[in-house]
Amino acid sequence: MSDLNNMTAAESAATKAAIMNQVPGSEIEGQSPLHHADFASLAQQGPKTGGIHLREHKLLGHLTLRCNAENAEQLAAVERVLGVALPLQPLSSVESGNYSIRWMSPDEWLILVPGLETFEIETKFRDAMPGHYSLVNSSGGSTVLELSGDNAVTLLQKATSVDLHLNSFPVGKVVSTLFAKSTATIRRIDEQRFELVIRRSFSDYIWLWIQDASLEYGLVIEA
Template sequence: MTADTAIAAPLRSPLAEAAGRLAAATRASGGAVRLAELPFLAQINVRLDPKGAALDAVGLALGLQLPLEPDTVVRAGELTALWLGPDEWLVVGPPGSQQDLESRIRGAAGEEPVSVTDVSAQRTTVLVAGPRARDLLAHGCPLDLHPRAFEPGRCAQTTLARAQVVLVARDEPRAGFWVLVRSSFAGYLTDWLLDAAAEWTA
């Protein structure tokens, strides 16, 4: 088979082999926790001057304003923007939207200095939801995860079970948390989550 006729292998997510275990733990918990991978989300790292003209232009192109308050999240439709630093954001979108998002951001910035990097392949996303989600995450996260301290619409670069993650408290009802973790640590973190959830799944 030549390179021209070869059929590309389908993409395989970092936690494809763990999907069954995550689903089984969710069922065993009786709804206390819900664990699942959200694979292949588009993740675009954006850096620009928050006081420059590009900020509003990029916001208009995306249909959402890049958040300026530290550790906050702005969501509009299928897009979510996370504040990572004074001049840095992560724009998360549906699978396959990377090129479109990059194009829209670069086009809107025009001649303004901007850095746009597709980091989708670096991380996968684990959904941790359910009434016990905060308790589960608190077993391995140094942040105060009480709703008064880490309310829906907040995000943080932190550690979970000593793995570097971006933790997002989703703002939809009962949406729980996104845990964005590097693909190389995803299997380890999943094993830890399943072990930590044992008190509700045993």
């Protein structure tokens, strides 16, 4: 892969890529794709024990970064902005404080940050990144679910063909794969805890699907 555009960070920043603060303040109410499911009430009224625990991490900042993994200057710039280096190993992820980065493809990473910090981080990237790269705020396009519990693995086995055994799916591994009839980016946070980045438009389908698939284990909603 070659860098068509060899601009320095200052030259890149001077091109003034149009970015907008999508969430200017916490006083503006944001509705997650699963707003209609009302997890807050379900968490209060629903069952407190069961094999599957489900939580939505809503309104996070999703940043899709595409750059050249062989460009040391870009890698250094990412590390300056986020305080942590991009995971270059296929299917790996790193986490540092509130920031987490997932390897999506050899030149693409998904960075999750707290929703209100998104604009600040985007701005920092625009100032720091040299050369040819792309940073897109895709926060509105997806949401994050956290599946945990004794039966989390069994439930996922019904949805995806990926091997979930700890030997081939260790903690920290990330795979983009099929989930039921939709797609998801699945990351193992813990032995029994998984994080799913799912498409906004499929969130209701996946929510219904998880309810159905967890009937035999019992579903506990957390909020």
